[in-house]
Amino acid sequence: MPTTSPLTRTAVAVGIAALLAPAGLIAVADAASTKTIKLQGKQFSPRSVTIKKGDKVKFRWAGGTHNLIGPKANLGARSSGAKTITFTAKGTYRYTCTLHDNMTTKVSVR
Ligand SMILES: [Cu+2]
Numbered sequence: 001m002p003t004t005s006p007l008t009r010t011a012v013a014v015g016i017a018a019l020l021a022p023a024g025l026i027a028v029a030d031a032a033s034t035k036t037i038k039l040q041g042k043q044f045s046p047r048s049v050t051i052k053k054g055d056k057v058k059f060r061w062a063g064g065t066h067n068l069i070g071p072k073a074n075l076g077a078r079s080s081g082a083k084t085i086t087f088t089a090k091g092t093y094r095y096t097c098t099l100h101d102n103m104t105t106k107v108s109v110r
Pocket of ligand 1: 098
């Protein structure tokens with residue numbers, strides 16, 4: 001009795017996905033999203049975000065002069081611009097601006 005090869009099964013699955021995806025019936029890929037954390041006044045806003053593995057966080061200077069110290073970031077004082085970081089592993093990542101007391105934020109990656 002013939003068995004279906006894994007390749008054939010994959011081809012069938014891809015074909016079904018291609019048919020159903022436009023109708024929004026299934027999610028083909030979990031698209032990465034980006035959350036923004038503003039550096040403004042004397043704090044980060046918001047002070048914590050939760051994202052999924054593979055998502056990005058955009059740190060955006062939105063008022064005042066700040067530095068940004070933390071995983072994948074070691075930026076000196078500046079007052080404009082942005083830094084986008086992609087988080088590829090689960091965990092908790094803390095960021096600080098050493099110019100301002102208690103100016104911290106936290107990225108939780110799940
Ligand atoms: Cu600051």
